[in-house]
Amino acid sequence: MASSFKIEPRHWTLIGALALAAYACYVLIAPYIGSIVLAFIVSLLFFPLHDRIDHKLKSYPNLSAALSCTILTVMIIIPMIFVIGAILRQGITFFTGAYEWLSAGGAKDILSMPIVQTSLQSVDKWLPFDSIDPQDIISRVASTVSTLSSEMIGMSSQILGDVTGMFVNFLLMLFVLFFLLRDHDKIIQLLRHVSPLSRSQEDTLLDEVEKVAKSAVMGSFLTALAQGLVGGFAMWMAGFAGLFWGTMMGFASFIPVVGTALIWLPAAGYLLIIGQWEWAAFLVGWGVIVVGSVDNILRPLLMQGNSGMNTLLIFFSLIGGLQVYGLMGLVYGPIIFSLTLVLFRMYEAEFHNFLEKQDNS
Template structure:
């Protein structure tokens, strides 16, 4: 008997090759780990702009490089130019808001708040407790000091943001570079994945389709929800007299925070309005934030994500919460993908071993 063809020799050879591949994959991952975010983002963008790229390919057939380059160029103009104007306006509004707030606070604004009946009542109530007494003047001094430090931090943060533009630009170029090859070689990449995955064609279709659907739904569910909450919240803040673009953007970012979300923005604003006597606008912000902005997060996000991924609301919640904890902002994409792929693999397991499982149930 030929030793090379013996089952034991083949099995050892196969496992050795698989182990070597796993080590090689891990080594490759350590090399590209700093750029995984840009690569995953390019993958998501390639799925979202697939209709546009398909239309361009039909207009210029047999010119894959030109079509991919044109798609990336159009995407650059669609994203970069509007975002540049928006970020400039946000930066301008934020600096003006904190500068004006500090000037108002220092020129007597603190006295207006501290002399209000509500604040006076709270101070008197606190002073009845067995702790060191506090005074309105002490609160004003501490608040002014805190606001001054916060304004300085905002200025430093703005300077850091401007300094980080270079890094953001480099990451965007890297994303475009990866996106070019994903668009140009999409069919080759899919064929290669189908060839190397040791599953049946139907299982491969199920797995790849689920990853694509969940990746799209994660972007739609998270980022469109944040956009909607930012627009609605910013509109309400503008009506109440605050810089709408800046605080709307802050609400959009706050919407990614589980449980509390945009409440971190509109609730302190409502309390401030109540303390200065604008209780009508304070009540408006509370109602608008809880009913309108809150309903967007409770209805739109599960609707967009569950409609494509097949996961129920509980799994969506934990996939987003766990993804944010483990991977940061990109976890909003990673988390749902991990959960959905697990569910697909579990379904495949049920189908593959259904005879054994049925036998166990009947035993």
């Protein structure tokens, strides 16, 4: 017969002191929590490759972890620096050229076209407020483009000026990643030891964290990457800066409902106005069929590990995570929702007899 454990007042004192100390530790590491969580996610994604390296260098755990971090840096970070630089250059070139085009009267030429004039007149009939002034549209667009161009230049200067901060955060992520890879088994063993849950419950929680973290990254970021690639290719084919607008499509894919249509639909409208209706039709067809298919097929396929969450829960976990935690909320949101569902199922299993009795009472 298993012995029962009775919690005494001194135990509550110890638990309270431990909780207070844990909160104090959290306050200390809160400024760096993003780098720590990123290192945790990268360790989950990168662990299979590290496991192979560690198997080859079984007697040298420090060397294998350092080699894994070095490979990760060479494979991902260094190429990313060059890509970001190219994106900023294309963005600055686009907005500068757009402002020059507006200043030279390009917008006036478009607004003077018969099809545009007819469309504006039709819209004026149905609008409940004052009629649309084409000149006001031109001045507003020129102001917006000028502001965006200045912001792009300022952003590039800010990125260059903030290299030190980015470098420090990256080094911190690598530092944490090194220990997560090297001491993976010890960390798991420690978590199991201090957890009051049963071994099966621990297995369920640990497996769910790993599965959801992977699927959230794969579902959100890889879907955005895929949409950015196929969308950027179509924009390049239609005569736009493919790398810049492909990146914008990747970011737009995180926006629920509208997504990448925020980019390719106005571009198609512009092509239609200037008379390139073939490329406009191409962009619309490509956006609906190809880019849309990537989102509708790839994202659910990659996020199927989210503890059986249906589409509605995935939707709210993503938009809620974005609202509360920013970009990292795309990972935090699904993890929080999934672990809540797992804990709820554990609750149902643990109190099954009581719940059955309540149902029958």
